[in-house]
Amino acid sequence: MATSRAPLLDLRLLGRHQIAAGLATAVDFGTMVALVELLQLPPALATVLSATCGGIVNFTVERLWAFRRRHGGSARSQAGRYAAVSFGGAMLNAVLLQGILFLSSVPYVLARGFVSIAVSLAYAYPMHMRVVFRVASDPRRRERPIDPTPPTMIEDSP
Numbered sequence: 240m241a242t243s244r245a246p247l248l249d250l251r252l253l254g255r256h257q258i259a260a261g262l263a264t265a266v267d268f269g270t271m272v273a274l275v276e277l278l279q280l281p282p283a284l285a286t287v288l289s290a291t292c293g294g295i296v297n298f299t300v301e302r303l304w305a306f307r308r309r310h311g312g313s314a315r316s317q318a319g320r321y322a323a324v325s326f327g328g329a330m331l332n333a334v335l336l337q338g339i340l341f342l343s344s345v346p347y348v349l350a351r352g353f354v355s356i357a358v359s360l361a362y363a364y365p366m367h368m369r370v371v372f373r374v375a376s377d378p379r380r381r382e383r384p385i386d387p388t389p390p391t392m393i394e395d396s397p
Contacts, residue, residue, distance in 0.1 A: 249368075252305070252306070252309075252368065253364060255301075255304065255305035255306075256301065256305050256306075256359075256363075256364050256367060256368075257359070257364075258300075258305070259297055259300040259301045259304065259305045260297060260359045260363065262296060262297070262300055263293040263294065263296040263297035263300065264293060264355055266289075266292050266293045266296045267289045267290055267292060267293030267355070268289070268348070268351070268352075269289075270285075270288065270289035270292045270293070271285045271286055271288075271289035271351065272348065274288060274289060275347070282336060282337075282340065282347040282351070283333045283336055283337045283340075284333075286329070286332055286333045286336055286351065287329050287330075287333050290325070290328065290329040290332055290333075291325075291329065294321070294322075294325040294328075294329070297325075298317075298318065298321045298325075301367060301371075301372065302314065302317060302372070306367065306368075306371075306372035309368070309372050309373070309374055312372075312373075317371055317372060320370055320371045321367075321371045324363070324366040324367065324370055324371055327362070327366075328358055328362055328363050328366075331358050331362060332351075332354055332355060332358050335354045335357070335358070336350055336351055336354050339353070339354065
């Protein structure tokens with residue numbers, strides 16, 4: 240049976256997602272650098288905090304622009320799903336960043352850039368498309384309305 244779900248690789252949607260991600264990344268990186276350089280926080284902890292700031296920007300831009308035609312859900316329901324997906328992304332960013340910093344002498348900003356792009360393409364985009372901003376209903380697959388009349392019993396004839 241063929242699935243009614245849209246293909247995962249929609250280049251226009253991916254492009255819009257990446258533009259929104261780029262704006263959010265500017266906020267994210269600016270916050271991360273400030274937290275590390277000014278407040279002396281460890282890069283992995285700063286990543287979790289800065290990803291939260293970037294996430295707020297990303298959700299807003301994606302809901303209002305990038306994925307605006309893909310959903311009919313409420314902002315509240317999408318924000319809840321977005322928060323769960325973003326938490327997973329923040330943890331993935333932090334763990335991968337810490338792994339790269341542990342295994343190499345790459346500057347943390349360069350490592351974070353690499354990790355952010357990888358997580359955006361491999362995790363965030365598919366999760367935003369399939370979970371956060373999923374299509375509320377497919378008009379090609381309409382369910383038949385439920386008949387409110389109770390079924391009648393057929394009596395056996397002798």
